[in-house]
Each structure stands twice: as structure tokens, then as C-alpha cells.
Amino acid sequence: MTDASSEPKGERIAKRIAGASLCSRREAERWIAAGRVAVDGHTLDSPALTVHDGNIVTVDGKPIPNTAPVRMWLYHKPAGLLTTNSDPQGRPTVFAALPKSLPRVVSVGRLDMDSEGLLLLTTSGAIAHKLESPKTAWRRRYRVRAYGPVDEAKLKSLARGVTVDGVRYRPIEAELERKTGANAWLRVTLSEGKNREIRRVLDHIGLKTNRLIRTAFGPFQLGNLQSGQVRSVPAKVLAEQIGK
Numbered sequence: 001m002t003d004a005s006s007e008p009k010g011e012r013i014a015k016r017i018a019g020a021s022l023c024s025r026r027e028a029e030r031w032i033a034a035g036r037v038a039v040d041g042h043t044l045d046s047p048a049l050t051v052h053d054g055n056i057v058t059v060d061g062k063p064i065p066n067t068a069p070v071r072m073w074l075y076h077k078p079a080g081l082l083t084t085n086s087d088p089q090g091r092p093t094v095f096a097a098l099p100k101s102l103p104r105v106v107s108v109g110r111l112d113m114d115s116e117g118l119l120l121l122t123t124s125g126a127i128a129h130k131l132e133s134p135k136t137a138w139r140r141r142y143r144v145r146a147y148g149p150v151d152e153a154k155l156k157s158l159a160r161g162v163t164v165d166g167v168r169y170r171p172i173e174a175e176l177e178r179k180t181g182a183n184a185w186l187r188v189t190l191s192e193g194k195n196r197e198i199r200r201v202l203d204h205i206g207l208k209t210n211r212l213i214r215t216a217f218g219p220f221q222l223g224n225l226q227s228g229q230v231r232s233v234p235a236k237v238l239a240e241q242i243g244k
Contacts, residue, residue, distance in 0.1 A: 010050040011051065012047065012048075012049070012050060012051075013039065013050070014028035014029045015126050017037065017057065017064060017125075018124065018125030018126040019124060021065070021103070021104055021105075021106075021123040021124060022059065022064060022065075022104075024125035024128060024129055025125055025129050026129070028125070029047045032045070032046065032047045033045070033047075036059055036060050037058070037059055038057070038058045039058075040055055040056050070123060070127055071103070071122065071232070071233075071235075072121065072233040072238050072242075073120070073232050074118060074119075074120065074121075074220055074225055074231045075119045075121050075231075076117065076118065076119075076222060076225040076227050076228060077111050077115070077118075077119040078228055079113070079114055081093055081094045081097055082094065082113050083107050083110035083111055083112075094119065097228070098230065099230060102121070105121040105123055106121070106125050106128045107119055108120035108121070108127075108128045108132050108217065109128075109193055111214060112196055114212070116213050116227065117142070117215060117222055118215060118217050118220065118222040118225075119214070120217055120220060127242060131217075131242065132193070134192045136218075137191055138191070138217060138218030139189050139190070139216075140190055140193050141189045141215050141217075142212060142213060142214050142215060143185060143186070143187060143213045143215055144185070144186045144187075144198060144211070144213075145180075145183050145184070145186075145212075146183065146184055146202055146210065147208040148182075148206050148207045150176055150179070150184045151206070155174040155175060155186070155205070157205075158171070158172040158174050158201060158205075159174075164204045165200075167200075169190075169192065169194065169201055170190065171190075171191075172189070173189040174186055175187050183210070186207075198212060220233070
């Protein structure tokens with residue numbers, strides 16, 4: 001009788017491809033559906049396959065690289081850049097603006113074009129998927145400048161969660177930092193980060209966001225990183241925070 005604990009451990013094919021820093025797990029699943037992925041010479045049509053160290057995985061006929069140690073960088077995203085690899089309209093993107101010395105990276109979540117501040121970049125699509133998931137419960141912190149009268153009771157009510165245009169948002173911590181004329185600076189913390197969440201929720205309570213800066217993502221801080229700068233996360237710190 002074979003001892004199950006002695007059998008080689010495998011991983012799902014999409015995770016293997018993402019771990020090779022080729023793309024995210026979701027993108028790998030799309031590649032499989034498109035017939036671009038083969039294992040030991042057999043083209044796949046489903047991501048429901050576990051592969052082991054001895055299997056040869058190819059994408060477009062080329063073997064995927066060996067899994068390399070995960071790396072991560074902090075990037076101070078300027079406003080005016082899309083968090084995407086390419087844009088059909090030709091607008092400037094984060095990945096085109098990054099230093100050419102960086103390897104292929106993916107972002108942990110996104111910041112919309114008008115937003116700025118901390119964006120995490122990593123060589124691992126699997127790690128990006130894990131960290132941007134609400135299940136990880138990493139809190140995102142922001143400084144927000146908004147136009148309009150501030151009703152602090154309404155700000156506090158966001159801690160119970162709110163539904164806007166049929167979309168339910170999880171509890172949001174929002175407090176007034178200071179007022180500057182017709183604008184106010186707010187400190188906002190959330191753990192989900194749906195598309196344009198802060199802008200939509202504040203608009204719901206009568207505030208028009210005109211500047212949004214992410215200052216922290218989980219344990220990682222923007223600190224004194226200047227706009228457009230990139231800083232590598234030391235391997236020891238990365239291991240402590242994500243177990244890699």
C-alpha cells in the first residue's frame with residue numbers, strides 16, 4: 001500500500017504558469033481555454049489539471065521558465081497612468097513607465113488612472129492574486145481630498161457598510177483630517193477595494209473626490225517614496241509578510 005504522504009505534491013496548471021511570472025492565474029486560465037498551453041505535448045482545454053515537477057509545461061510551444069524566487073517592489077504611481085499593460089486608446093500606462101531594469105511584473109490590484117500613491121508590483125501572479133483578494137484582509141489606507149460639505153455622521157455611517165447603485169461595499173473607515181476652503185482632506189481605510197470604490201461611496205454622501213492617494217497596502221507603506229520611484233522589498237521582509 002502506498003503512503004499518500006510520500007507521493008509527490010503537485011499544483012494546478014494555472015498556478016504553475018502564474019508562479020513562473022508569465023501572467024496572473026486568471027490570465028493563465030484564459031490561455032488554456034484558447035489552446036495555448038500544453039503539458040507533455042498534449043494541448044489542454046481545461047485548467048482542471050494538477051502538474052508535478054516532472055511534467056513539461058509549454059505556452060505557445062515554448063517551455064515555461066523554472067519558478068524563481070518571488071520578488072516585490074513598492075511603486076509610487078503618479079496620476080495619469082493606467083494600471084494595465086496596454087491601452088487600445090494609446091493612453092500612458094504604469095508598465096510602460098517602469099524602469100527597464102525591472103523584470104516582468106504584475107500589479108497587486110489596481111489604482112485607477114486619476115489615482116496615485118502606493119502600488120505593489122511582484123514577479124508572481126499567484127502572489128498578486130492572493131494579496132488582492134478580500135480574503136487576505138489586507139487593509140488599504142488612503143488620503144483623499146474631496147469637494148463639498150463634510151457630514152461627519154455620514155462619514156462614520158460608512159463603518160456599517162453601504163450600498164450604492166445596487167453594489168454592496170464592505171465597512172469603510174473614514175474620518176476628517178482637515179478642511180482647506182471648499183475642500184476637505186479625509187483619511188480612508190478599506191479592506192476590499194472594488195472598482196472606484198472610494199469615489200463612488202463619497203459621491204453617495206455628497207463629496208466629490210478630486211485627489212486620491214494610497215498611502216499603505218497591508219504592512220507596506222508609501223512613506224517618503226517620491227512620485228514615479230520604485231523601491232525593492234528586501235527578501236527577508238517579503239518572507240515575513242507573505243511567507244515566501
